Amino acid sequence: MLRLPDEFRDLFKRPFGILFATIDEVIPHLSGRTVCTVGDVVTDSLLSRGIYPDIAIIDGYTMRSPFLKTPLYAGARTINVANPAGMITDELISGLQDAVSDTPALVFVDGEEDLAVIPLVLAASDGTVILYGQPNEGVVMRVVDEEARMEARKLLTFFVEVNATFK
Template sequence: MKMTQQAWEKMQERIGLLITGEIPEPYKTLKGMLAGEKVIAIGDVVAENMLKVGIEPDMIVVDGKSMRTNRMKKIECDITVKNPASELTEELISAVRKGYKRIFVEGEEDLAALPAILYAESNTLVVYGVPSEGIMVIRPTEENK
């Protein structure tokens, strides 16, 4: 499934809470907000920083890159799926829907927040990075789905 221009514009609408600040402050703030929720981390930097502050995500989706640049530090994963840039493959959607704990994406994981929001339980927070700003935290409500 390839993203259309209309879908990209819709994606620019912020439906969650943007937590700003220098790393690791947004992650410390997030940790203080948690009250038993499950957490899904989308992105290498997000996952790595959550782990550094003591948040153990229930699901991690990474691609081995940050800002499309290869990273040296790799996160061990349970499954590898293919997903080209600007697309959502059935392979990625299925891995998220099945609830794999750690998903490695060959390609790009940026759009993985969409199936994560769609299939997550309401007691879950989906977290992804917003470059040069902080992290976006979304609770998957019926309205957000």
């Protein structure tokens, strides 16, 4: 299990991709691609427009407040994982790998899904589009390629390994 020390949290507030002001600006970039969403609002924003991501990762919260809309994601299997805030658990990584190998999938995180973008970039195939919300700014789009994987590996160097069990 990996934990992000408090002193590095500000590094993760910068967009890890291209920032768009609205989801509608992103939609033209999705055609013909595998699409993954991280976060309840981004997932709901696509679903409400009739766009079903191949993988949706949610935790039932937005900006630490309950997100009262549970996505109706017919046909997607649900993968439940535990992942506390500020962490990347082995369970999250395994769940993302499982989702990538058999889509469509809804990954429901007991805890927090914010850092799931990093292992998702490492698990997804080239050309996959990952979308996540940038609080009070818009939507970030990251296309998976070798550069994205190199940046994800670099971000992982700021984490420390901890030996703990979260159930």
